[in-house]
Amino acid sequence: MSYIxxxxxRAKITESAxxxxxxxxxxxxxxxxxxxxxxxxxxxxxxxxxxxxxxxKIGLSGAFAERLTLTSERxxxxxxxxxxxxxxxxxxxxxxxxxxxxxxxxxxxxxxxxGVVGVIYESRPNVTADAAALCLKSGNVCILRGGxxxxxxxxxxxxxxxxxxxxxxxxxxxxxxxxxxxxxAATEMMKLNExxxxxxxxxxxxxxxxxxxxxxxxxxxxxxxxxHLFIDECADVQMAIKVADNSKTQRPSVCNSIExxxxxxxxxEISLKKLAEIWEGKVRIFGDKETAKIIPVERExxxxxxxxxxxxxxxxxxxxxxxxxxxxxxxxYGTRHSECILTQNYxxxxxxxxxxxxxxxxxxxxxxxxxxxxxxxxxxxxxxxxKLHARGPxxxxxxxxxxxxxxxxxxxxx
Amino acid sequence: MSYIxxxxxRAKITESAxxxxxxxxxxxxxxxxxxxxxxxxxxxxxxxxxxxxxxxKIGLSGAFAERLTLTSERxxxxxxxxxxxxxxxxxxxxxxxxxxxxxxxxxxxxxxxxGVVGVIYESRPNVTADAAALCLKSGNVCILRGGxxxxxxxxxxxxxxxxxxxxxxxxxxxxxxxxxxxxxAATEMMKLNExxxxxxxxxxxxxxxxxxxxxxxxxxxxxxxxxHLFIDECADVQMAIKVADNSKTQRPSVCNSIExxxxxxxxxEISLKKLAEIWEGKVRIFGDKETAKIIPVERExxxxxxxxxxxxxxxxxxxxxxxxxxxxxxxxYGTRHSECILTQNYxxxxxxxxxxxxxxxxxxxxxxxxxxxxxxxxxxxxxxxxKLHARGPxxxxxxxxxxxxxxxxxxxxx
Numbered sequence: 075m076s077y078i079x080x081x082x083x084r085a086k087i088t089e090s091a092x093x094x095x096x097x098x099x100x101x102x103x104x105x106x107x108x109x110x111x112x113x114x115x116x117x118x119x120x121x122x123x124x125x126x127x128x129x130x131k132i133g134l135s136g137a138f139a140e141r142l143t144l145t146s147e148r149x150x151x152x153x154x155x156x157x158x159x160x161x162x163x164x165x166x167x168x169x170x171x172x173x174x175x176x177x178x179x180x181x182x183x184x185x186x187x188x189g190v191v192g193v194i195y196e197s198r199p200n201v202t203a204d205a206a207a208l209c210l211k212s213g214n215v216c217i218l219r220g221g222x223x224x225x226x227x228x229x230x231x232x233x234x235x236x237x238x239x240x241x242x243x244x245x246x247x248x249x250x251x252x253x254x255x256x257x258x259a260a261t262e263m264m265k266l267n268e269x270x271x272x273x274x275x276x277x278x279x280x281x282x283x284x285x286x287x288x289x290x291x292x293x294x295x296x297x298x299x300x301x302h303l304f305i306d307e308c309a310d311v312q313m314a315i316k317v318a319d320n321s322k323t324q325r326p327s328v329c330n331s332i333e334x335x336x337x338x339x340x341x342x343e344i345s346l347k348k349l350a351e352i353w354e355g356k357v358r359i360f361g362d363k364e365t366a367k368i369i370p371v372e373r374e375x376x377x378x379x380x381x382x383x384x385x386x387x388x389x390x391x392x393x394x395x396x397x398x399x400x401x402x403x404x405x406x407y408g409t410r411h412s413e414c415i416l417t418q419n420y421x422x423x424x425x426x427x428x429x430x431x432x433x434x435x436x437x438x439x440x441x442x443x444x445x446x447x448x449x450x451x452x453x454x455x456x457x458x459x460x461k462l463h464a465r466g467p468x469x470x471x472x473x474x475x476x477x478x479x480x481x482x483x484x485x486x487x488x
Numbered sequence: 489m490s491y492i493x494x495x496x497x498r499a500k501i502t503e504s505a506x507x508x509x510x511x512x513x514x515x516x517x518x519x520x521x522x523x524x525x526x527x528x529x530x531x532x533x534x535x536x537x538x539x540x541x542x543x544x545k546i547g548l549s550g551a552f553a554e555r556l557t558l559t560s561e562r563x564x565x566x567x568x569x570x571x572x573x574x575x576x577x578x579x580x581x582x583x584x585x586x587x588x589x590x591x592x593x594x595x596x597x598x599x600x601x602x603g604v605v606g607v608i609y610e611s612r613p614n615v616t617a618d619a620a621a622l623c624l625k626s627g628n629v630c631i632l633r634g635g636x637x638x639x640x641x642x643x644x645x646x647x648x649x650x651x652x653x654x655x656x657x658x659x660x661x662x663x664x665x666x667x668x669x670x671x672x673a674a675t676e677m678m679k680l681n682e683x684x685x686x687x688x689x690x691x692x693x694x695x696x697x698x699x700x701x702x703x704x705x706x707x708x709x710x711x712x713x714x715x716h717l718f719i720d721e722c723a724d725v726q727m728a729i730k731v732a733d734n735s736k737t738q739r740p741s742v743c744n745s746i747e748x749x750x751x752x753x754x755x756x757e758i759s760l761k762k763l764a765e766i767w768e769g770k771v772r773i774f775g776d777k778e779t780a781k782i783i784p785v786e787r788e789x790x791x792x793x794x795x796x797x798x799x800x801x802x803x804x805x806x807x808x809x810x811x812x813x814x815x816x817x818x819x820x821y822g823t824r825h826s827e828c829i830l831t832q833n834y835x836x837x838x839x840x841x842x843x844x845x846x847x848x849x850x851x852x853x854x855x856x857x858x859x860x861x862x863x864x865x866x867x868x869x870x871x872x873x874x875k876l877h878a879r880g881p882x883x884x885x886x887x888x889x890x891x892x893x894x895x896x897x898x899x900x901x902x
Contacts, residue, residue, distance in 0.1 A: 090819075090843055175862060179853050188875050189845070267700070271875050286681070290700050292707070292876040313898040320900035405504075427893050428508055431603070439593050439896025448589060449892060461602050461685050461889035462706040463877040475875035478863060479841050482853025484727040486734035 078262040081250050082269030085190045085215045088247040093187050093213050097164040099242065100211055104160035106238035107210075108153040111203065114234050115149050121230035122199065129223050137327070142197045142224055152203045155453060159207040162452040165471045166213040172478070179482035185474045187213030189271035192263055193455070194219045194285060196277040199227040205276075206235050206249045208455045212473035217270065219252040219260055229253065264289035274468075276456050279383065294463055294472075296456030299329030299411040300383045301441050304400040304426070306417035307340035313438060314341075314416040315348050320440040321414060322357060327385050329457060330412050330444040334380060334390040336400045342368055342393050357387045364393040380407045397422045401429045408432060411459045412441040433459055433466035492676040495664050496683030499604045499629045502661040507601050507627050511578040513656065514625055518574035520652035521624075522567040525617065528648050529563050535644035536613065543637050551741070556611045556638055566617045569867060573621040576866040579885045580627040586892070593896035599888045601627030603685035606677055607869070608633045608699060610691040613641035619688075620649050620663045622869045626887035631684065633666040633674055643667065678703035688882075690870050693797065708877055708886075710870030713743030713825035714797045715855050718814040718840070720831035721754035727852060728755075728830035729762050734854040735828060736771060741799050743871060744826050744858040748794060748804040750814045756782055756807050771801045778807040794821045811836045815843045822846060825873045826855040847873055847880035 075083070111118065122144040129139055171183030191214045193205045202218055209216035220228045228251055236246035252259060264273060264285060273293045275285040285293055303321050305314045321332040337345055342364070350369035353359065360379050361371035371391070379390040380403070394400045397415070404413050414436035415426040423437045434444045444466065446454030451469030458464050464472035489497070525532065536558040543553055585597030605628045607619045616632055623630035634642045642665055650660035666673060678687060678699060687707045689699035699707055717735050719728045735746040751759055756778070764783035767773065774793050775785035785805070793804040794817070808814045811829070818827050828850035829840040837851045848858045858880065860868030865883030872878050878886035 089845075094842055171864075173864065175857075175864075177853075177857065177862065179857075181863060286704050292874060294876070310898070317898060317900055324901050429504055431503075432891065434892040434894060436894040437896060439591075439894050439899040440901050442901035443589075443591065443593075443894065443899070444892075448591065449595060450585075450587065450589075460706060462708070465889050466892050475879050477846065478848040478858075478880050480848060480850040480853050480857065482851060484724070484731060485853040485857070486731055487738050487854050487856035 076262060077254055078252065078259050078266060079269075081217060081252065082190070082266045084247050085217055085250055086269045088215050088245045089189050091245055092210070092215055092248050095213065095244065099244065100164065100213075101160040103210060103239055103242045103244050104156050104207055106241055107203075107207065107235045108156040110234045110238040111149055111153045111156070111231065115146055118144060118149055118227065118230050118234070119146070121226040124226040125224055134223065138197065142199070142227075144199055144227060148200065152200050155204055156207040159211050159453050162211065162470055164211065165474050170476060177485050179480055179485050182479045182481070183476055184479055185471070186477050188473055188475050190215045190217060190269055191473065192217045192219065192266075192270045192273040192291065194260060194263070194273065194275045194277075194281065195221070196281060197221040197223045199224045199231060201276060202228050202231045202251075203235065204453070205455055206232070208453060208470060208473060210248060212470045214473055215248050215250070217250045217252060217263065219255070219263060222255040225253070225255055261288055264291055267291050274456060294456075294458050294468065295460040296458055296468065297329055298383060298409040298459060299331070299457070300334070300381065300407060300409040301330060301332045301412045302334045302336055302404045302408060303332045303414045303416065303441065304336040304394075304397070304404070305338060305341055305345050306397060306415055306419060306422050307338040308419035308422060309341060309345070309416040310418055311341065311345055311348070314345055315352070317414070317416055317438065317440050318349060319352055321442055322389055323387065324440070324442050326387050329383075330441050331385070332389070332414070332441055333382060333384050334392065334407070336392050336394050336403060338400075339364070339393050339395055346391070353389075357389055359389055359391055361391040362393060365391045383409070397425055401426060404430050404432070409459050410461075411457065412436065412444040414439070414441050433457070490676060491668055492666065492673050492680065493683075495631060495666065496604070496680045498661050499631055499664055500683045502629050502659045503603050505659055506624070506629055506662045509627065509658065513658065514578065514627075515574040517624060517653055517656045517658050518570050518621055520655055521617075521621065521649045522570040524648045524652040525563055525567045525570070525645065529560055532558060532563055532641065532644050532648070533560070535640040538640040539638055548637065552611065556613070556641075558613055558641060562614065566614050569618055570621040573625050573867050576625065576884055578625065579888050584890060591899050593894055593899050596893045596895070597890050598893055599885070600891050602887055602889050604629045604631060604683055605887065606631045606633065606680075606684045606687040606705065608674060608677070608687065608689045608691075608695065609635065610695060611635040611637045613638045613645060615690060616642050616645045616665070617649065618867070619869055620646070622867060622884060622887060624662055626884045628887055629662050629664070631664045631666060631677070633669070633677060636669040639667070639669055675702055678705060681705050688870060708870075708872050708882065709874040710872055710882065711743055712797060712823040712873060713745070713871070714748070714795065714821060714823040715744060715746045715826045715828075716748045716750055716818045716822060717746045717828045717830065717855065718750040718808075718811070718818070719752060719755055719759050720811060720829055720833060720836050721752040722833035722836060723755060723759070723830040724832055725755065725759055725762070728759055729766070731828070731830055731852065731854050732763060733766055735856055736803055737767075737801065738854070738856050740801050743797075744855050745799070746803070746828070746855055747796060747798050748806065748821070750806050750808050750817060752814075753778070753807050753809055760805070767803075771803055773803055773805055775805040776807060779805045797823070811839055815840060818844050818846070823873050824875075825871065826850065826858040828853070828855050847871070
């Protein structure tokens with residue numbers, strides 16, 4: 075039996091124990107987990123330092139090192155997130171349907187955990203604790219496969235979390251870390267249908283593509299956010315500029331920020347000039363030919379730009395002739411994440427929300443609001459941009475399935 | 489552009505037109521579809537005859553030919569199913585969540601179609617009409633890929649359905665048939681992520697395995713039903729025998745029939761002897777060593793038997809020492825479909841329903857009840873035995889996703 079198979083088998087065995095844990099015990103475990111991380115900051119920081127030194131040796135720095143870095147404050151914030159999950163409602167056991175059947179038996183549709191959840195992610199060690207907490211609260215065993223670069227931090231964090239579980243008398247195998255961070259091990263994980271019920275990739279487009287291509291285990295895609303904001307000819311220009319700027323610049327590195335700005339030709343002159351002023355020296359603008367006639371652009375926006383998620387202070391700008399053209403552009407290039415129209419025209423708003431195919435479709439509000447807290451789900455394990463199972467933010471409920479329980483007294487089918 | 493890519497592209501283009509169709513127009517289309525099938529029986533039967541002749545030529549007969557055969561009555565029944573779908577509630581547009589956010593905007597979580605649904609199935613031409621009707625009612629475009637052996641029947645049926653759509657003024661491309669039934673075309677379909685939102689394989693274990701292994705498009709697994717019935721020591725023996733017999737023999741070819749009978753050792757003597765009497769000359773019994781001590785068995789049940797879905801009048805029998813052992817066996821060999829315990833003991837019933845991991849877990853009622861009608865979903869496109877997206881019968885709601893609509897007036901994130 076391979077290392078990964080062994081992990082999977084242990085996870086599956088543990089599943090039946092965690093599935094039925096009471097909310098109280100799960101919350102006690104979560105609080106113990108948070109406490110342990112706060113009590114062992116020195117240890118975590120020392121292990122994280124090893125990762126940072128290794129990263130430096132192989133020339134990784136800048137944004138990458140920033141994501142990998144833990145600080146005392148960041149550990150506090152990770153612990154606070156875990157405590158927050160303890161405070162969320164437990165989805166397991168919720169009755170979501172059923173009734174008395176004409177056949178004389180009762181049917182109850184009850185929410186149950188998914189089982190074993192695999193999470194494949196990159197170099198952010200906070201994902202380790204976040205994913206573990208959300209999976210535990212939703213009654214799932216998790217198998218966490220973080221990036222090679224964060225292996226020391228991840229070993230330390232999962233070691234502490236597992237210790238906290240043991241303290242509460244819960245099997246530590248509820249939280250499993252894949253310590254073999256080779257690509258071969260990850261690929262094996264993607265084929266472990268017997269033991270893993272669902273795989274959630276969290277990371278860049280490359281990681282997600284690889285999981286979709288290689289996984290035979292069912293996948294929930296998350297992450298890629300090529301989001302758009304369309305300033306309609308009927309927009310309130312002041313509002314449009316404020317919302318466009320917020321959607322682009324408030325936190326450009328995350329998936330719910332916009333990458334392409336679409337502007338109706340009849341408002342382009344005024345809207346674009348104002349935005350160009352605000353963005354001067356701050357946001358790099360790539361524009362189509364029509365845009366370049368109105369404002370200075372760094373270079374022409376290519377087809378490739380329209381497909382790109384910059385995750386940075388860059389924006390592609392295109393001038394369109396109608397709301398229909400904007401919708402067509404979005405449905406072609408978008409990743410079905412968050413899309414926004416700025417308009418005061420009722421019919422254009424309605425049409426945009428109806429026809430744009432995305433998890434979240436905004437009228438007159440920043441795309442930056444797409445997250446689990448705002449949408450009332452509490453914490454989130456990612457934002458799904460697929461249509462199967464769950465769309466948009468993935469909270470505790472989205473980490474569950476359901477089963478039908480039938481209470482009969484001898485009914486047979488005739 | 490390949491043939492399959494072209495189909496996919498046309499399907500995606502059609503999607504936006506069908507997504508917003510009113511319930512009234514969809515129902516009108518469904519009624520026209522049913523009417524057209526009934527009005528063109530001769531034509532359908534003639535094309536079906538070609539398929540049957542071809543099947544005979546290559547030596548296919550028996551159960552296979554039976555599934556492929558259409559008759560006047562079967563066409564009536566197919567048409568009746570379509571009319572029934574017209575009578576079901578339209579899931580599209582249903583509001584399933586949302587509210588006023590503390591940020592001052594409103595969020596509405598609205599049910600929307602999945603988009604383009606691919607269905608890969610085998611030789612039953614009734615699936616063609618069923619799948620087309622359910623996809624249309626749920627606002628989805630379908631791409632149907634039936635078996636080579638049914639191609640003439642399928643071409644004829646889809647031709648008539650498409651004609652009925654045109655009559656109502658709806659794009660016929662809502663219902664697409666893959667006329668190239670080569671394996672290569674099917675494999676291409678499984679990789680068509682750009683145009684197909686979800687793939688539903690319907691058929692035997694081989695087909696489903698192949699789709700799971702090869703598909704990069706998200707899949708809803710259906711079909712495989714290695715179901716069990718466990719007669720607990722505390723069972724009402726009369727009831728147990730009646731329900732076990734019904735679960736095995738009422739319609740052995742379908743997925744919700746049982747394949748393995750588990751019997752508690754303390755009731756084996758009496759229960760098994762009675763069942764053996766009823767099943768003598770009718771059901772082939774493969775039993776473990778303990779079973780063979782009590783009743784005559786055709787041969788010993790092997791490990792392979794316990795994994796097998798006979799879909800026939802065969803049953804594997806195993807004697808177990810406890811409800812725990814029964815649960816362990818089911819969770820090891822079962823396909824997470826429908827499982828049943830016969831018991832009058834409250835705690836054993838509770839434990840079984842809690843710990844057996846399956847879409848439907850029965851106490852004292854036949855597993856044969858697992859279907860969309862009984863569970864209150866109306867017609868079904870299959871029975872899912874995976875945990876992601878939907879479990880158990882897949883009705884109209886299970887053919888939908890949702891989107892969040894946000895109604896703001898200039899909110900930005902700070």
